[in-house]
Amino acid sequence: MFRNLKPVGRILYGRNSFDQLGDILGELRIEQDSFVLFLVDKYFEGKDFLKRIPSHPQDILKMIDTIDEPKTKTVDEIVAEIKGLNKGLPVSVVGIGGGTVMDYAKAIRLMFTNEGSSVQYQGLDFIKNKGVHCTVIPTISGTGAEVSMTTVLTGPVKKLGIKGNFTAADQLVLDPELITTVPEPIRFYTAMDCYIHNIEALNGYRKSVMGDSLGTESLRIFRDIYLGSDSRSPENEEKLMIASYLGGLSLTYSEVGACHAISYGLATVTNIHHGVGNCVVFNQLEEFYPEAVKEFREMMRINNIDIPHGVTAGCTPDEIDQMIDVSLTLIFMWQHVCGPDWEKIITREKLRGLLMKM
Ligand code: ZN
Numbered sequence: 001m002f003r004n005l006k007p008v009g010r011i012l013y014g015r016n017s018f019d020q021l022g023d024i025l026g027e028l029r030i031e032q033d034s035f036v037l038f039l040v041d042k043y044f045e046g047k048d049f050l051k052r053i054p055s056h057p058q059d060i061l062k063m064i065d066t067i068d069e070p071k072t073k074t075v076d077e078i079v080a081e082i083k084g085l086n087k088g089l090p091v092s093v094v095g096i097g098g099g100t101v102m103d104y105a106k107a108i109r110l111m112f113t114n115e116g117s118s119v120q121y122q123g124l125d126f127i128k129n130k131g132v133h134c135t136v137i138p139t140i141s142g143t144g145a146e147v148s149m150t151t152v153l154t155g156p157v158k159k160l161g162i163k164g165n166f167t168a169a170d171q172l173v174l175d176p177e178l179i180t181t182v183p184e185p186i187r188f189y190t191a192m193d194c195y196i197h198n199i200e201a202l203n204g205y206r207k208s209v210m211g212d213s214l215g216t217e218s219l220r221i222f223r224d225i226y227l228g229s230d231s232r233s234p235e236n237e238e239k240l241m242i243a244s245y246l247g248g249l250s251l252t253y254s255e256v257g258a259c260h261a262i263s264y265g266l267a268t269v270t271n272i273h274h275g276v277g278n279c280v281v282f283n284q285l286e287e288f289y290p291e292a293v294k295e296f297r298e299m300m301r302i303n304n305i306d307i308p309h310g311v312t313a314g315c316t317p318d319e320i321d322q323m324i325d326v327s328l329t330l331i332f333m334w335q336h337v338c339g340p341d342w343e344k345i346i347t348r349e350k351l352r353g354l355l356m357k358m
Pocket of ligand 1: 143193197260274
């Protein structure tokens with residue numbers, strides 16, 4: 001099937017472009033009581049940055065805990081809470097933070113206009129109605145959530161994205177100045193999500209010229225940052241923001257692969273953060289991406305990063321089986337990695353062996 005790419009509606013890009021957010025939202029505040037729902041990464045609690053958010057007295061600002069991956073339960077709770085205020089719908093849902101906060105913004109805006117629980121919409125093309133306006137503003141880069149048509153959610157049974165024609169945000173603000181204070185190693189782990197997206201997109205059966213072009217350029221920029229001597233220079237902060245954007249776009253015309261398929265399984269049991277989980281998994285995937293795993297280790301060495309070990313050591317055999325079950329449901333990823341006969345190659349025993357090494 002062809003993919004009808006829906007990119008982000010508008011992109012405001014440049015250093016300190018965040019200061020124009022008030023003007024952008026001003027255009028949407030048509031009524032006197034129009035309000036904006038701001039979702040802000042809890043990392044900014046008590047920090048001066050909050051004073052820069054152009055909120056009006058009638059707006060609602062919620063701090064979002066990002067320890068866990070985004071959950072359907074939290075999406076449903078926030079939507080119910082705002083609807084319960086009888087203020088009407090916000091003129092924009094603004095997500096300021098990393099992949100988790102941006103995915104919350106993208107999901108919550110859809111659930112204002114689609115009945116029921118967000119659990120019903122996990123998967124491809126289940127969303128029927130356009131959501132309210134959505135603005136995403138990354139303050140950490142790598143996930144590609146700022147541009148992707150997917151909002152990844154963990155539900156009671158599935159960890160699966162809501163994906164469809166209405167999922168992409170309407171407005172993106174790319175201000176490299178906002179990502180300069182991200183602490184290590186969080187920055188490294190999140191950035192590596194972008195590297196892994198590119199490696200997976202560029203290697204597999206679903207690749208295409210469009211996906212390749214975007215992924216190749218993203219990877220080129222990424223190598224500049226992490227194989228060089230100073231990954232945190234101002235120029236490299238800006239490059240990382242753009243690498244993440246291009247990497248996210250490349251996935252629309254390709255697919256993620258073995259690392260994401262296993263990492264989703266690992267996360268459902270251990271609740272490990274997406275970026276960290278990906279690094280733990282990728283480090284064991286020489287069989288699938290031999291050159292890239294070598295390069296990944298070199299990037300870790302240059303940047304003094306030591307990833308967690310023994311992540312699955314305390315897991316019961318049942319828990320390992322549960323991880324394998326989740327991983328094997330991600331058929332489209334495995335088809336991209338191994339082709340139509342993937343089931344002959346990706347056996348439960350192979351996955352068990354890999355998981356036990358993590
Ligand atoms: Zn990812």
